[in-house]
Amino acid sequence: MRVVIAVGGNAMTAADGSARPQDQQAAIEVAVEPIAELIRAGHQVVLTHGNGPQVGNLLVKNELAASVVPPVPLDWCGAQTQATVGLLILNALDRALAARDLPARTAVVVSRTEVAAEDPAFSSPSKPIGRYLSQAEAAVMIGHGQHWQDRGERGWRRVVASPEPLRCLDAPAVLVLLAAGFAVVCSGGGGIPVVADGSPGGHRGVEAVIDKDLTAALLATSLAADRLVIATDVEHAVLGWGTDNPVPLTGVEVGDLEALLAEGAFASGSMGPKVSAACRFARRSGKPAAITSLGAIAGALAGVAGTIVHPESS
Template identity: 45%
Template structure:
């Protein structure tokens, strides 16, 4: 009997906790907390794991620019490098609990539109926060920055919408042959088509939108997006905040259009779920700490096409 297909999008807190700088050991330690749940889910589902890479790709890009002794790599190449690094970390974590578990890491390209408005207005934060006194100097270097009150500033890069997962056939071939497929890391390596050829472009794609596209192209049964909160809240951070345990796609679209879910946090997660459930399947958003409960529908926010 065929096992259902689950696309599981790991939140940033699966790799880095608040206050951590991103050392290799820190990231592995965090993934070791998640690995038993991944193994448990792989028994019930054909499991595809996706992940973000914002801090990692930002730090790597910073390393690339900090020395003149080695040729710097473009941002899209840094995305590719972080896919392999984080995939390797997931392999290490999973195999620490089950050395025989097969974890396949697929370097994944996402096709984007070269005319996407995001290229004219960078919004995706990458890398560390910089203290306020450094911000003007970074602007003078030609960086695009966003200022965060009390935290300084952070570099932002274009974040175009993914149009197609180019390596979908490879991912599909691996389903059912290995326990876990790791794919579309960091939203995928952004590429455009020009003159019949594929070219990498400097951008970082939202991993939740890419996870939704991947789930749709695979015909997945379930999309689960994990984060550091219990689920989708109305009026999050306010005294009247309320957790939504169930959300219809039509209501979610209305709330998105009215600005209830910020573009930099919950907005893309809700949008990703809506796009998925409108084409069939179920979706959920919930806490990484309760991953099994979220997948089984007893925690988090269930998004349905109702």
């Protein structure tokens, strides 16, 4: 099968959230093991990943150096973290494949995701990113054109637009690599956000972040994937999370899951986007999606683990 796997950025840090280079490398060494097993089983694999902790580190550097050098924009941060995380994944995956006597054919594509310049998210930025600063520290960044909000006792925090992903511009390159036998890493962090600039085929980067799971659903559809797997730190999506009666979801039809999502059954900041992405892929492609833990991916592909989102029956 052709499988698109979305791995959260927090799966690439230490258990306590530490994002030192050695923490990220160690976490990625563990994360690629089930990926290598899928490749050994004969599946075509496309891996996309989060980059929240990695971009967070770059934002701190921007803030500390803002009085010396201008901060780099978010599209640059996205490109840098795609390349950095991609490098770590490729090196780790090459080693994991070699340990299984498999040829190492891996590639990373620094990837753009097109959004609409007129997306309403740009007129009212609301996605919080980075750390809290004092009013004086935030004023320096506001002077560089950034949007910051007063969040009370905790201080000021930057907010940016989170527009809808419309097109994975570099999906054709991924298809060529898949046809040549490569496992591919692409569209990290939801993709580098760009808008059409009015010139023939031209695009420019914008200050925004795109939900990585929604981009994963778009990417999987664009690549005609047989499965989308959203890998997280739990084996199932759960109804009543945090209550005395949690109910893990196993197999569920897309229409039923969409109804639960509309009712607010899943937290908007955690499981909600994952459920939305799984529904989008199942609805658009007519193929199953899964939400599960990294270690249960093989079982999810076999339909015996995780939350399996089925297309609507005819």
